[in-house]
Amino acid sequence: MKKDFIKVTEKESNYDELDKMSIHTILKSINKEDQTVPKAVEKSIPQIKNLTEKVSEKLKNGGRLFYIGAGTSGRLGILDASECPPTFGVSKDLVIGIIAGGDKAIRDAVEFAEDSKTQAWEDLSTHQINKEDIVVGIAASGTTPYVIGGLEACKQHDILTGCITCNPNSPLAITADFPIEVKVGPEFVTGSSRMKAGTAQKMVLNMLTTTAMIQLGRVQGNRMVDMQLSNKKLVERGINMICQATFVSKNEAQENLEKHKSVRAAIKAIQNEKN
Template sequence: MRITEQPGPYRDLETRSAGELLTLINEQDRLVAPAVGDCIAPLTDLVEAIVPRMERGGRLFYIGAGTSGRLGVLDASECPPTYGVPPGLVIGLIAGGDRALRDAVESAEDSEAQAWKDLEPYAPNTDDTLIGIAASGTTPYVIGGLQRAGEAGLLTGCVTCNPGAPVTEVCQHPIVAVVGPEIVTGSTRMKSGTAQKLILNMITTSVMIRLGRVKDNRMVDMKLSNAKLVDRGTKMIVESTGLPYEEARRRLLETGSVRHVIDGM
């Protein structure tokens, strides 16, 4: 039986108090970070393979179904405001389309051909990377998409929580975070989902840093989309240049970029 489908470690949950349940969930969540830590070596190989492709203009695609698909769309959607990259650089696709972000479209994951059909409008090429996300590692939508992408010459990877799962056999860079059974048996939105989110964050953050989208430890290319971010950007400039706050803010609003202000000093 797949690890993600094995019985949870605690029984008779309905008899537990709220405090007990929260404690047990927290105990299980503590297992996630070490499991992700065990993935550093294969993650390093994947990131080092992605960066030169993106330097040549390649894109990063995520595909997944259910929770896994939503996590991919979430990670992709956060890259433009955080790093100032165009929306088409990191793209998340979920089985069932955008409707599946809010409403479960569970049968959508059963088609092996659909993921590549969803990718075709983007005209994928050999500088692109496709990462399939599937906690179980058995999702036909993801497996089929990775198989077709590999045949087309894309760099391929996967994020799963089951060693030896079928998805690991159809990609070049399998990332396997073994977090163990869920407290509610099979509910992979919990530990497995947490591990997947950590890994996706690690991939895009590392890639963006390597692409030069971070200066020191600052998001100097972030979009100034609200007052909080304008204030954050102003303080970055003050710290880097010694300008008074109001002058830093004025220059920031004129140029629209923390990087431009700092580099122009």
């Protein structure tokens, strides 16, 4: 561990006597801290760009994106991965989230799961991971053994790596080929990195996969034309997208959507008819 490495996320909160604050003061104070997160993310855009380019390249060439993390970080990776198929119509095997402790850890803390330096590679190996893929480790602290060990093993197998952390110069950032360091500072509740650090990680994940999916052609204009039509709200959204893109009536849009089962296909069919 580098001598100049300091866990900024673990430093004493800028606030004290939280238990004596009014509800209004607590909420205002949390909100004040949260407002610093987008600025911290903005400063990391050059790093985010570097990793996003590599993710996009790997996905375009048939590879997959894996997230590995523990606790809040692991859950955020799983959340982002699980939202890609319904939003962009991609396979559930394109973006995969893995959490220390397995599926049980999504809801319940699994004691000491994050302390193994070998388990992440074992978890990744069940997916027949290879050098066509890319692995992003997520850890606010930048010191989680599960995540660091996973990236170290990936590098030994010539698998490209990235990371998202909130402490500069961390062991995780040093290990990753393409690190992202979002320096959010101390948390409102000392050490509770589910707060600002978690918000920062979610913002970066949104940027990473949304940009990659746009690069893959999964968005037309500004529309999610490949989204899964899994409920009435989304069907209605799909109909509206078709109307906006082709200027047909809602009835005609609905008929085409029912026929083609896809917003993209319905738009293309209508446009072909008009031409």
